[in-house]
Amino acid sequence: MCGSLHQRLQDYLSERKCRRTRLVTKDGHCNIEYGNIKYSSHLSFLADFWTTAVEIRWRFVLLFFIASFTLSWFIFGLIWFWIARNNMDLSWQERDEEHTPCVYNVVGLTTAFLFSLETQTTIGYGGRAITPHCAGAVAVIIIQSLIGAIINCFMCGVILAKISLPKKRAKTIHFCDMAVISPKNDALCLSIRVANLRKSLMIGSQIYGKLLRTRNTPDGETIIMDQVNIEFAMDAGKDNLFFVCPLTLYHIIDKGSPFFEMAVDTLHKQEFELVVFLDGTAESTSSACQVRTSFIPQEIMWGYNFQPIISRSKDGKYRVDFSNFHKVVPVATAHCAYCFHNIKGHHHFSKFGNDNPGFEVIEISDPLSVTKM
Known part of the structure; x- marks a missing residue:
């Protein structure tokens, strides 16, 4: 019992450390904060008030919405009260007895506020009206x-813009939890899987990566968050992906790849973020x-490949089984990239040219467990 609690505590602390040291979280938020910003720089946010708004x-948007109209x-209720007071x-x-008011039935602060509200919201109950x-x-x-009218246009524009933000569309695009390293097309590749949960396409889609790590230069300079380009592609290329179903994209680990010098027993000891x-x-x-x-090193699995998730029923419909989206299976893989390219016979694997070598027409018995394309 104590050993189980100790292991859970270690796992929790390890997960918390990984979350704290990430630059980009799994859901895409950047874990960074800015300090010692000059006061004049804060005024720039007010100058660009539309982007700031x-x-x-949302809590501040609703607060500004209520405050702007109420204030x-x-x-203006105070102004109408002042006008009524000056006019007796x-x-x-x-x-x-022959006195003519500026506004009928505005005889106090409450009625002045009600007339201001009715005027700005164009309610017009008829009990209070202005005279010429x-x-x-x-x-x-x-x-x-x-x-x-200006307040109405601005607040409606802000709410509409926030509702239609592109990052809301990004919520329906999912990446796999783990990346895998396995042989593919006579090459050792790092593969990831991405899915579009909507039927509407992402036009002109392209995917790429950055490897972030701390590097020491020969001059003794330490470069924090050094960036290295990581190219991802499919068999059909890397640009303008046909993103109608889940895709498996891969990065070839060759001599120009930063993963070339890593091995199965040293990968998880590295400090980087993909x-x-x-x-x-x-x-x-x-x-x-x-x-x-x-992806951090602990989220890259060496010697595994993704399970197939696309199949076709006998009536010709393509189906995607998202229950296997994050699942992987072990495959025979070389110990390191150098061994894969230089030591003949060190690795044993079967050559295959696609992610679903067993693709065939199958009968799907439970239509609720899959998603129609």
């Missing part, structure tokens, strides 16, 4: 109507979006 959290109603319209002020005898009141009602990017344009909204994820 779109990027802030404008109250401020209030209930406690003495006036003659006060030029100042006519000017105020014009100004309030214009300001109310950040993978998928860029594309949503077919339904024509908005460009980017999906990100990352």
Whole structure:
């Protein structure tokens, strides 16, 4: 019992350390903070107020939404109260029988606030109405109507922009939890799997990666977060992917790859982070979006390959079984990339040219366990 609790504690601390040291989380958020920013730089966020309003959290958007309307109603309510007071319209002020008010039935602060609200929201119950005898009141009602229209347009634009942000489309694109290293097409490859959960395509999709690590130069300089390009491709190329079903993309581990000097027993001892990017344009909204994820050495499995998830029923429909999306199977793989390329007979594997060598027409008995394409 104590041993089990100790192991769980070690796993929790290890997972927390990995989460803390990541630059990019599995769901694509960047784990970085900025310090010692000059005060003048903060004013730049106010100058670009539209982007700031779109990027802030929903709780602040709702707060600004309520505050902007409520404050404008109250401020103009005070103005209408001041106009009524100057015109002797209030209930406690003495006036003659022939007195003509600026606004009918505005006799106190509460009724002035209600008239301000009715004016800006164009409710118009009919109980309170402006008269043409006060030029100042006519000017105020014009100004309030214009300001109310501006507030309406701005807040509606912010809410619509936040709802249609491209990063919301990225929520329906999933990467596999683990990357794998295995032989493919007479080469040793690092493979990842990505799926589009919507039927609408991502137009012009392309995928690439960055390997982030700390490197020491011959001059003794330490480069934090040094970036190395990692190229991913399919058999049909690396650009303009036909992203209609889950894809398995691979990076060839050759002499120019940073993974060439790693081996099965040294991979998990390395300190790096593989950040993978998928860029594309949503077919339904024509908005460009980017999906990100990352893999640390503990999330790269040497000597494994993904299970096939695409099949075809006898009626000709293609189906995707997402229950196998993250599952892998062991395959015979060389101990290291150098062994794969230079030591003949050190590795034993069967050559195959696709991710689903057993692809055939099969009968699917449970249609609920798969997703129709």
